Amino acid sequence: MFHKEGYTIIVISLIVTIIVNLVSAQLITSPMITKTIGIITLILMGLILQFFRNPKRSTILNDSLIISPVDGKVVAIEKVYEKEYFKDERIQISVFMSPLNVHVTRYANSGIVNFSKYHPGKYLVAWHPKSSEKNERTTVVIENKIFGEVLYRQIAGAVARRIVNYAKVGDIVTQGTDAGFIKFGSRVDLFLPLNSKIKVKLNQIVKGGKDTIAEK
Numbered sequence: 001m002f003h004k005e006g007y008t009i010i011v012i013s014l015i016v017t018i019i020v021n022l023v024s025a026q027l028i029t030s031p032m033i034t035k036t037i038g039i040i041t042l043i044l045m046g047l048i049l050q051f052f053r054n055p056k057r058s059t060i061l062n063d064s065l066i067i068s069p070v071d072g073k074v075v076a077i078e079k080v081y082e083k084e085y086f087k088d089e090r091i092q093i094s095v096f097m098s099p100l101n102v103h104v105t106r107y108a109n110s111g112i113v114n115f116s117k118y119h120p121g122k123y124l125v126a127w128h129p130k131s132s133e134k135n136e137r138t139t140v141v142i143e144n145k146i147f148g149e150v151l152y153r154q155i156a157g158a159v160a161r162r163i164v165n166y167a168k169v170g171d172i173v174t175q176g177t178d179a180g181f182i183k184f185g186s187r188v189d190l191f192l193p194l195n196s197k198i199k200v201k202l203n204q205i206v207k208g209g210k211d212t213i214a215e216k
Contacts, residue, residue, distance in 0.1 A: 006052025057209035059176025068206040072097040090191040111144035151191040176209040
């Protein structure tokens with residue numbers, strides 16, 4: 001299964017792949033060159049298909065848990081001052097996605113969307129200290145009765161050029177369901193209450209919609 005955000009790119013890439021191989025077969029006399037072009041275009045097509053894959057995940061709903069919103073590696077666990085929305089100290093958990101990871105963003109908790117804002121910006125590498133403030137990003141806050149308000153931030157990276165965010169203020173959302181997509185990038189930050197019990201460690205590999213990040 002592929003994510004709907006990739007349909008156009010997949011179709012265009014498939015058409016280009018077919019055209020390139022047909023043209024090379026007609027105009028290039030060297031079988032070795034034709035074969036090489038075919039292999040290269042098929043590899044590129046395979047990478048695009050892999051990037052936009054959208055595996056089904058069975059999420060066990062639990063308002064006492066915050067689950068990982070994305071696939072990737074935990075690269076930060078720290079107490080920070082969150083200055084956009086809360087304007088106080090929170091625990092920040094950051095998950096970095098490589099180009100080989102599934103790039104679907106899933107809701108980390110169920111509840112009501114209290115805040116959703118898009119910020120245009122730069123395209124620093126995702127692990128840059130200023131990427132969460134300077135890069136293209138979206139900020140979403142979801143509230144439920146147990147955890148209160150939890151903020152997550154989709155952050156574009158050096159390669160990413162489009163963030164897709166489905167959350168709208170007033171929406172009632174369900175943990176583990178599709179919240180958006182980051183095309184060709186990069187990182188998601190979670191900002192949790194200070195009394196949250198963190199269940200992950202630095203450099204841990206997590207799966208979106210499955211693995212627990214924190215609990216109450």
